[in-house]
Amino acid sequence: MQQVTVVGAGVVGLCTAYFLQHSGYSVLLMDANPPAEGCSKGNAGHFATEQVFPLADPSLLRQLPALLLQANSPLKIRASYLLKSLPWFCRFIGNMAAAKQQALQAALSQLNGPSMASWQKLATLCQSQDLFCHHGALLVSEHSNQLNLQQQYQRYRAAGIDVSLRDQAETQTLEPLLANNICGSLDFTEVAHTVDPWLLCQRIFAAFKAAGGQWLQSKLLTIQSGSPLQLSTSSSIFNTEQLVICAGAHSAALTAQLGWRIPLEAERGYHLMAQAVGLSRPVSSLERKFIMTPMQSGLRLAGTAEFSGLDAAPDFHRAHMLLQHARSLLSTAIEPTKPASVWYGNRPSLPDSLPVLGPCPAHAGVHYNFGHQHLGLTQAAYSAELICQSLHGNLPQGKLAPYRIDRFGPYRHQKKQA
Structure with a gap:
């Protein structure tokens, strides 16, 4: 069973971890804080x-x-x-030019349109329809x-x-x-x-653990690319075959280690x-x-x-x-x-209102799912399904093209970790 580490236990990371675990991966979810203690706790x-x-x-x-x-x-x-x-x-x-507005609207519609169906599926799996x-x-x-x-x-x-x-x-x-x-x-x-965003997240977390998912409350400090990837945390150093960065507003510091400077x-x-x-x-x-x-x-x-x-x-x-x-x-x-x-x-x-979704173009095994701005709760379940399909190789070519990380500029060589 292939191992995936999901960094970030907000609603996006929780949905990602659950869908990956549910689809057959062995998932470790990690965060410096308890699940859903950021925007996922206090959103509208x-x-x-x-x-x-x-x-x-x-x-x-x-x-x-x-x-x-x-x-x-x-x-x-x-x-x-x-x-x-x-x-x-x-x-x-x-991003205010008419042509860009049209393209960005199409990309947002592509994420929002299927979002409620994904949430209904997840609510049923996690027995949370009452919320x-x-x-x-x-x-x-x-x-x-x-x-x-x-x-x-x-x-x-x-x-x-x-x-x-x-x-x-x-x-x-x-x-x-x-x-x-x-x-x-x-x-x-x-x-x-x-009626309770925080409780909804706790239900997803409980279902993730019940499905065999593992939890580590620790801060990710460094990422070393390679096969496997090496992660250094505040409590340990370990390897993982796949990594999904879902760290919300903290994601830019992690992507910078991998050679991407993004305007988050x-x-x-x-x-x-x-x-x-x-x-x-x-x-x-x-x-x-x-x-x-x-x-x-x-x-x-x-x-x-x-x-x-x-x-x-x-x-x-x-x-x-x-x-x-x-x-x-x-x-x-x-x-x-x-x-x-x-x-x-x-x-x-992010200045174009789109998240960063999909595999890293420069480092095998690294994937991104962050930057949803005001639509983190809305898009969390569907974004997670897209990442899950991407890891399984089931996505049509170009499906995630509008959300690629390299839309903000070229890759810069990864800095060696001390």
Whole structure:
């Protein structure tokens, strides 16, 4: 039985480890932290298969000055990090050309389209159907002029997304607790959410171990290419025949050891848990760029994007401002849980909004599955299936071409480890 080591125990790594173990590999899953302690614990819980548009939207250029100056803006770049983040944003802007937008949208659609089927398969295998709600999701607008909402509706329809345009009365019929200042919404009927992202990950981890998977809580320090690959951790040195890097925002340091310099940024998001108010589905705001998701433990308010570096101290004002946004969208009183529960995590973000998927072009036995940005939960199960099929040699040629690591530049020789 061939051995595979999966590095990273977030939702992407957990799904990858499970599908590989289930398909006949002997899998070792490793992480410096317990399973699902990063973004997989605190995400919005929304399987956002409708989000097929790259984030590098040309309209952002007009909005950027206002976004950076507003106190409660959904986007923040810390002054101390501005210069360091400029190369990433230059690449980001470079993806705004129409031809690139079209290609990136096609690549995102290729991942999002089959994602819910993969999750339904995994939920059945892991006996986790009870953690899924298939009530759809709403994108609401507060502006009395519905032109922007109508334009978004046409855009989604043109992309093949199943969506309906709802007026104010129809929106409030769907979610009676929404405030009167909401003029309409987009109703996405083919999406879902989980009532507990962390528990979902724990179920996958338990199923992985029950299937014979092995777990090592240790930090991967170095990778030495060869046959077999040699891994050095904080607790041991061992060999593996195959390696899959699923380390989220920490993946760039590992790929650099293998000769790849990639523009991976830690795009920080926050959440605040509020007491349940009775929403039945995720509700996101077109203007405020945040989402409210009903969960078992209350209403999760999540969102925002902050560029401050991987190890910067959190700014929990970013979490508390989500409560102000929620109060503007709801007709009922909303209070934080007692004690107040706030969280932050680092999304692994690449400037073209696509993950890195597939085999390493330079080192046999190395594979990549990271960089899913805002769609880590959404794409985790299907990305894992793709990696599994790739290792088995069952993927059509070119299937993973849009997600290759060498799209960011050529290979540089691996540095020898000390």
